[in-house]
Amino acid sequence: MSIPVVDFSVYNLSKREATDEQLQTPSKEMKNAFSQFGFVFLKNSGISQEEVERVMDISEKFFLQPEELKKPFSRKSFPNNPNHGWVSLETERLNPSQPGDLKEAFNTASFHPDIKWPSSEAVRGFEEIHTTFFQRCKELSLRVLRVIAQSLALDPDVFLDAHRFIGTDENGTTLRSLYYPPVKSEMAKEGQLRCGEHSDYGSITLLFQGSKGLQVCTLSGEFISVPSIPGAVLVNIADLMQRWTSDQFVSVRHRVLLPPVGDSSTRQSLAYFVQPDDEALITCCDGSDKYPPVTGGDYLMQRFSESYGKS
Ligand SMILES: O=C(O)CCC(=O)C(=O)O
Numbered sequence: 330m331s332i333p334v335v336d337f338s339v340y341n342l343s344k345r346e347a348t349d350e351q352l353q354t355p356s357k358e359m360k361n362a363f364s365q366f367g368f369v370f371l372k373n374s375g376i377s378q379e380e381v382e383r384v385m386d387i388s389e390k391f392f393l394q395p396e397e398l399k400k401p402f403s404r405k406s407f408p409n410n411p412n413h414g415w416v417s418l419e420t421e422r423l424n425p426s427q428p429g430d431l432k433e434a435f436n437t438a439s440f441h442p443d444i445k446w447p448s449s450e451a452v453r454g455f456e457e458i459h460t461t462f463f464q465r466c467k468e469l470s471l472r473v474l475r476v477i478a479q480s481l482a483l484d485p486d487v488f489l490d491a492h493r494f495i496g497t498d499e500n501g502t503t504l505r506s507l508y509y510p511p512v513k514s515e516m517a518k519e520g521q522l523r524c525g526e527h528s529d530y531g532s533i534t535l536l537f538q539g540s541k542g543l544q545v546c547t548l549s550g551e552f553i554s555v556p557s558i559p560g561a562v563l564v565n566i567a568d569l570m571q572r573w574t575s576d577q578f579v580s581v582r583h584r585v586l587l588p589p590v591g592d593s594s595t596r597q598s599l600a601y602f603v604q605p606d607d608e609a610l611i612t613c614c615d616g617s618d619k620y621p622p623v624t625g626g627d628y629l630m631q632r633f634s635e636s637y638g639k640s
């Protein structure tokens with residue numbers, strides 16, 4: 330059993346438009362993948378491996394700096410957007426019942442002029458590289474949202490209309506650069522992982538992996554290891570999209586285990602968490618009212634408080 334790979338060439342980022350007819354094959358294949366696995370690999374999306382590596386390289390330079398150079402950019406130190414910034418090792422628990430995750434992260438969540446970006450010589454280009462990649466991921470996400478609306482025979486704008494403010498402080502969409510430092514697995518705490526078992530919160534997530542390590546739970550309840558396919562982007566359904574589609578698309582649990590004992594490699598990945606606008610009201614798109622309506626902003630706040638504790 331493995332995650333399906335879908336060719337997105339007909340609507341890749343260098344194409345201006347695609348007709349409904351051209352989108353038929355990818356949309357059918359994506360519908361199957363999102364109903365059965367919650368995950369799909371998109372190849373030929375238009376985002377190249379070189380673009381991904383540019384972000385990973387500059388991020389690695391940031392993470393390898395001493396703690397005191399990273400602290401000024403900490404998450405929660407930016408009043409206009411509390412999610413923007415650096416997350417230190419073991420701070421976050423994506424599985425709230427287990428010890429903190431063995432990862433560091435940098436969240437690009439705001440472009441407000443008051444945001445202070447890392448700008449030392451060691452990380453020259455950090456802001457431009459993250460900003461450019463955020464915009465590329467935004468473009469691809471909007472295309473995916475259009476195709477999946479079509480796949481469910483809905484108005485093609487139904488999801489797009491709730492994602493009008495990506496890249497502003499009225500929308501929580503976040504580019505997260507993840508760095509998993511070397512770990513001595515035998516020293517880890519009981520139950521501690523690189524990334525605890527969780528499902529994502531928003532509408533969809535784009536994931537670019539530097540190497541393998543991700544595991545995804547199948548509908549039959551077993552975890553399977555996911556390959557890293559250079560040049561392909563892994564797209565998954567997140568919890569709000571599952572609600573929105575009245576469970577037709579599934580948001581499945583996934584995790585990153587510790588490396589085997591003796592493996593001292595690092596791991597990097599880039600996750601682009603697409604969120605509906607804070608004010609967008611999410612109601613089941615089949616009119617079933619299976620779940621009560623909730624706004625994008627309220628739902629996200631509730632989920633953050635679970636991963637970081639109530640402090
Ligand atoms: O690093 C990965 O491959 C997965 C990360 C992830 O699932 C997340 O941060 O939500």
Ligand SMILES: [Fe+2]
Nearest residue numbers: 527528529583
């Ligand atoms: Fe995730």
